[in-house]
Amino acid sequence: MDCLFCKIISGDIPSAKVYEDELVYAFKDINPMAPVHVLIVPKQHLSSMNDITEENSALIAHIFVVASKLAKELGIDESGYRVVSNCGADAGQTVFHLHFHLLGGHKLNVEMC
Numbered sequence: 001m002d003c004l005f006c007k008i009i010s011g012d013i014p015s016a017k018v019y020e021d022e023l024v025y026a027f028k029d030i031n032p033m034a035p036v037h038v039l040i041v042p043k044q045h046l047s048s049m050n051d052i053t054e055e056n057s058a059l060i061a062h063i064f065v066v067a068s069k070l071a072k073e074l075g076i077d078e079s080g081y082r083v084v085s086n087c088g089a090d091a092g093q094t095v096f097h098l099h100f101h102l103l104g105g106h107k108l109n110v111e112m113c
Contacts (some may be wrong), residue, residue, distance in 0.1 A: 005041050005097035019070055023062050026070060026102075035105025036074050036081070040066055046098040049087040067102050076104030 007013040008027065015027035018038050029037040040063050046052065052060055064083065071077040081104030086093040 003045060003097050004095050005099060006045055009043055019066060023059055024066055034103040036076050038070060038102040039099050040102060041097060041099045047096045048093060048098055049085055063100055070102055080104060082108055
């Protein structure tokens with residue numbers, strides 16, 4: 001498979017790993033948009049949010065549990081953080097492997113667009 005995130009998960013491309021379990025891999029974004037910017041990626045290749053189904057929805061719930069855990073570990077749980085997933089090119093998705101951005105560490109812009 002020629003997917004950047006699949007290669008990172010497999011270890012073919014190095015990354016700054018923050019967390020890993022049997023379902024997800026989390027690593028620091030190489031182009032951070034905030035002092036804390038971690039990508040949380042399911043190990044199962046799903047192209048985007050459009051691939052979420054009833055059958056795999058527990059995986060998405062698990063990702064949000066991991067996001068909460070990482071926010072605590074990274075010290076942004078009390079000040080606040082954002083979890084974002086872009087779906088499709090018009091939304092800014094550049095790697096077509098479902099992933100969630102965990103952002104925090106300073107006051108984030110409240111405008112979404």
